[in-house]
Amino acid sequence: MHNNKLIEQVGANISQGKPSAYNKAQQQAPLNTEQKQALTNAINQLFAELELTYHNQYLKAFSSADKLGYAKKLWFDYLKGFAPDRILLACRKATRESEYLPTIHTLIKYCEVSTGELGLPDTYQAYIEACQAPSPKTEYSWSHPAVYWAGKASDWFFLSSNIEAKTLPVFKRHYEALCERIKKGETLAPPEHLALPNDKAKPLSSEQKRERLAQLRKEIKL
Structure with a gap:
């Protein structure tokens, strides 16, 4: 009843x-x-x-x-x-x-959408990837941006200089929070790649070359 x-x-x-x-x-x-x-x-x-x-x-x-x-x-x-x-x-x-x-x-x-369906590795796999990824981190081919951002939030130096028992819980907290955001539809930005230095100097004009030569002669007293 x-x-x-x-x-x-x-x-x-x-x-x-x-x-x-x-x-x-x-x-x-x-x-x-x-x-x-x-x-x-x-x-x-x-x-x-x-x-x-x-x-x-x-x-x-x-x-x-x-x-x-x-x-x-x-x-x-x-x-x-x-x-x-x-x-x-x-x-x-x-x-x-x-x-x-x-x-x-x-x-x-x-x-509910699973992490696997979204291309997200499980927490421990993500942790190992974050710990083993070489530097520069932004140039590494990550399995998913969430792994990179969780590693960055955890602090790369902290992950590399402490034992797993101490670092895994920190990484787990950041990573699983990111996974929940992704399940709700959020898209994470990829890691920001470092800008490469511009090694190609702008060629000097004829006038600039003459000025440089004159300055050089003056410095060595020719």
């Missing part, structure tokens, strides 16, 4: 436009009609695939039409910040990897 009341309250909140705790932290722009329909289709397909994969567990979890309807509204609310195709990919990944009916929080985790 308590669960039914809770589901009804959740459904009422959604129908009244009240944001869930997740969406308070993940504010999204309002969806237009086309986006709502695409997301609704994805949610319906997601539930159809879950029913086929986890038949008995599914029927137990959504034992009535009301429960299923409220569940779909709840999942729609929680997943509306993700593209429909990403939701379906997350569903298929969950069904491949788990023998149990996934929860909504499991689906959210599968929907």
Whole structure:
């Protein structure tokens, strides 16, 4: 009875436009009609695939039409910040990897972009790269700009002159903060390459050459 009341309250909140705790932290722009329909289709397909994969567990979890309807509204609310195709990919990944009916929080985790998808090495690989990269650091071919900026923020001298137990936590903090920014859509600038010195001097004019020669003769008293 308590669960039914809770589901009804959740459904009422959604129908009244009240944001869930997740969406308070993940504010999204309002969806237009086309986006709502695409997301609704994805949610319906997601539930159809879950029913086929986890038949008995599914029927137990959504034992009535009301429960299923409220569940779909709840999942729609929680997943509306993700593209429909990403939701379906997350569903298929969950069904491949788990023998149990996934929860909504499991689906959210599968929907989130991984560091690997963004071309980011894992934290320890990034740390080793930052420690071993030769100087000048700006000229090195980094696996990702985040590794360079995390190394710079950690201080190159600090990384090279202290033990891993001391330097890794510092690098980890900077690197993972940068990874979170990238996951939210931020693009990091590449390392600034050092300007090469201009070795080609501007040729002297005939007049300047005569002045230089006269000055030289004067200095050596010719």
